[in-house]
Amino acid sequence: AQSVSQHNHHVILSEAASLELGCNYSYGGTVNLFWYVQYPGQHLQLLLKYFSGDPLVKGIKGFEAEFIKSKFSFNLRKPSVQWSDTAEYFCAVVSSNTGKLIFGQGTTLQVKP
Amino acid sequence: DTEVTQTPKHLVMGMTNKKSLKCEQHMGHRAMYWYKQKAKKPPELMFVYSYEKLSINESVPSRFSPECPNSSLLNLHLHALQPEDSALYLCASSHPGGRASEGYTFGSGTRLTVV
Numbered sequence: 001a002q003s004v005s006q007h008n009h010h011v012i013l014s015e016a017a018s019l020e021l022g023c024n025y026s027y028g029g030t031v032n033l034f035w036y037v038q039y040p041g042q043h044l045q046l047l048l049k050y051f052s053g054d055p056l057v058k059g060i061k062g063f064e065a066e067f068i069k070s071k072f073s074f075n076l077r078k079p080s081v082q083w084s085d086t087a088e089y090f091c092a093v094v095s096s097n098t099g100k101l102i103f104g105q106g107t108t109l110q111v112k113p
Numbered sequence: 114d115t116e117v118t119q120t121p122k123h124l125v126m127g128m129t130n131k132k133s134l135k136c137e138q139h140m141g142h143r144a145m146y147w148y149k150q151k152a153k154k155p156p157e158l159m160f161v162y163s164y165e166k167l168s169i170n171e172s173v174p175s176r177f178s179p180e181c182p183n184s185s186l187l188n189l190h191l192h193a194l195q196p197e198d199s200a201l202y203l204c205a206s207s208h209p210g211g212r213a214s215e216g217y218t219f220g221s222g223t224r225l226t227v228v
Contacts, residue, residue: 032215034216043203043220043221043222044203044219046216049216051214051215088153090155090156094213094214096211098169099144099161099163099207099210099211099212099213099214101146101158101205101207101213106153106154108153
């Protein structure tokens with residue numbers, strides 16, 4: 001069964017700092033990877049997704065992620081964070097067998113102004 | 114604006130009440146999902162409907178009863194809930210089967226409080 005792990009549970013950064021959130025997935029055939037963001041009190045929004053092709057994926061709000069197959073990783077990056085990036089970030093994978101969307105435990109990002 | 118609409122946004126109910134959560138999507142998707150999310154935790158899958166038929170029940174207690182009247186609507190009927198069932202309930206939709214990998218669209222959720 002596919003699974004996702006996020007190693008950073010709580011990250012605190014100052015504005016303009018660079019961000020990298022880790023995400024590793026277990027091998028289970030074809031992988032389709034996602035990063036979702038959930039701002040305080042709001043619904044889940046899709047930041048970016050990877051299906052195939054260019055392993056460097058660009059998403060909304062200046063976020064990007066790199067798929068590294070040899071490391072089973074799909075880390076999220078942003079060169080310069082803003083206070084408005086304060087949110088919960090979830091890495092997720094769709095199981096190629098069942099179509100189920102499986103989430104990692106999430107990372108709470110707090111950006112200090 | 115999300116294209117998956119959930120009502121109500123907030124619900125407070127007693128342990129003896131019966132209530133229903135509603136979800137509507139106009140994405141043309143034929144798979145719909147209910148997730149439960151506790152604070153600071155990831156969403157947990159509860160039910161999956163594919164082509165209006167229940168395909169996955171993640172061992173959810175029978176006090177939660179899903180219903181899919183048509184391809185656009187998904188309900189979650191609640192009865193005799195416990196305080197620990199208080200959570201954000203999220204509805205999502207996607208293309209079914211292998212096309213689910215194209216991504217899910219989530220609603221804004223119903224924040225449920227059981228008193």
